[in-house]
Amino acid sequence: MALTDPFLSSEGESTRRGGARHSLANIKTLLEHHAEVRGLVFSAWTIKSEQQKVELFIQDHPVYRLTVMNDDQNTLRIQLFRLTEQSESFVLNFCPHIEVETIHETPLTPSVWIAMGCLPGAVSEMWHGNDAFDHPGFQALLTSRVPRQWQKSDINNYLAALLISLLQDYSVEDALLLAHASSVSRETWPIHCHDFPDLLCFEPATKKPVLNNNSKDYPPWPEVDREQLRFYPVLPNVEWVKKLSSAGAKTLQLRNKGNRDAHYINEIRLAIELGHQQGLQLFINDDWQLAIELGAYGVHLGQQDLQTADLTAINQANLRLGISTHGYFEILNAMRIQPSYLALGHVFATTTKVMPSKPQGLQRLKELKSFVAQCCPTMPTVAIGGIDLTNAEQIIETGVSSIAVVRAVTEADDLDGVMAEFNQIMVNSKWGDNAER
Structure with missing residues (x-):
């Protein structure tokens, strides 16, 4: 799975809806040339591993590899990603702001497209997903519960948390949520509800987004015994x-x-x-x-x-x-x-x-x-x-x-x-x- 990030690559720049978009050949390239992201990936893995009571060993040559020793003394080696030249399949687009109507008019491609930017007082994300998601052909709009603005310095933390979550076999949707939450929780693995964004919209991509769809519009459901x-x-x-x-x-x-x-x-x-x-x-x-x-x-x-x-x-x-x-x-x-x-x-x-x-x-x-x-x-x-x-x-x-x-x-x-x-x-x-x- 190739990743695209607008601030971590210096080649192939293009402007798209107010935000820059760059292409990275693969994860190995990203880790080799961006020491900060590499360190954040390892530290994020360490934080998660400590919660699961495992020890961490790092082998970084000839490819970056994370080796985890679990409680049963069985060694599990996990490569970050296959080092293959693949067409772009996963796009992260960091924007100054999100225009819902404009995004909706963008035709879907085989890629997953994630727009990140700001609505008033909150960091927000707009997702358009196809086959990489567990819920293909949908769109979602999320906004942070904690009032804050997206900073360029947040991107490395976000990307590191995203990679770690994918490595741990979280779905793409969950990995994106954990990356967002990690940007709020800082220095800790996100475990608190308020670290996670609110889901304002989850609908088929063929519809125009309706904010707060199905959101607490019902009387309380009857309880079970x-x-x-x-x-x-x-x-x-x-x-x-x-x-x-x-x-x-x-x-x-x-x-x-x-x-x-x-x-x-x-x-x-x-x-x-x-x-x-x-x-x-x-x-x-x-x-x-x-x-x-x-x-x-x-x-x-x-x-x-x-x-x-x-x-x-x-x-x-x-x-x-x-x-x-x-x-x-x-x-x-x-x-x-x-x-x-x-x-x-x-x-x-x-x-x-x-x-x-x-x-x-x-x-x-x-x-x-x-x-x-x-x-x-x-x-x-x-x-x-x-x-x-x-x-x-x-x-x-x-x-x-x-x-x-x-x-x-x-x-x-x-x-x-x-x-x-x-x-x-x-x-x-x-x-x-x-x-x-």
Whole structure:
């Protein structure tokens, strides 16, 4: 991935909308010729590594390479980037100011284009994204929570934090957020909510940006019962809803991916009726129209669904709302709506659905749970993805409100035995969110 930065290269200068744009052949060139950025990259990695209790070794010849020794004494070598001559695929354009209308008229190219500049009293960013993003074909407008103006001296810090975040397998969206937040937090790895920018707009790039779209325009969403939320099976059909409710589960999600025919509709109707009869917190996955029509307890939506679902109708129907997230950017996007709960995933590798993101792991899960708690201390969090009896207690120790399970129950040889073990874990565990209620 090539990067373009307007102040770090001395060749290929061109003027674009008031800001300079330069091309760098690759990251190695940048690091060799800009000692300050190189030092910032290493120091940023050190700061992050110290938080994860790892030791840092640096090998800088013949290519810049970061070598990390983890707690298990396994060596992990990470090259900054492949040293290949690639066409420009990632553009950072630092501008004196951002003109939303002008930016919107810019035709999308195969590159990701990031404009950075100032709105009154705040550093702001405008993103246009294609395939390099987890959310291709979208635009976003962000502005810092802390009143400040962008300085030319901030650029090296921003770029260093961006590189480190990409090296740590954060998505491009999350890496950009962390780079912005690092410019606010200074000398520390950003962990505080106020270090991160506000997400003012997140829409398909074909639309003109509407500021504050979906932003806190709804009455409070109905709350879930946290005690009943602790154990959260996600199930493929109504028969499994019957089995798990009989086994004592009080919160369930029906994720039926069949065709929307008469059988499908009847399955959801029967599940909702069963939920009402037994006092279940039953969420319907994705199909918010049918959930409203049949009077479901709640609906669970993915990030893409937020672009098309009628959130006002869901809210007016008094349904609880759960939203899937896979990192900082999606958390900020979901928090604009303030749903009934947030799902954080996927923690471990899963085969139940195709996931565009990489597994978070326990450390990243803990990091994201802490971030949610700072943004909204009362927001319940549900961990999902590859959770079973072997790792459930470790997941709970990260402080989440709930664990969602799929294959751990649907592929169990002894469902009663598995449920008994999960119930014991639920009873014996110290849930980290008790103090937040």
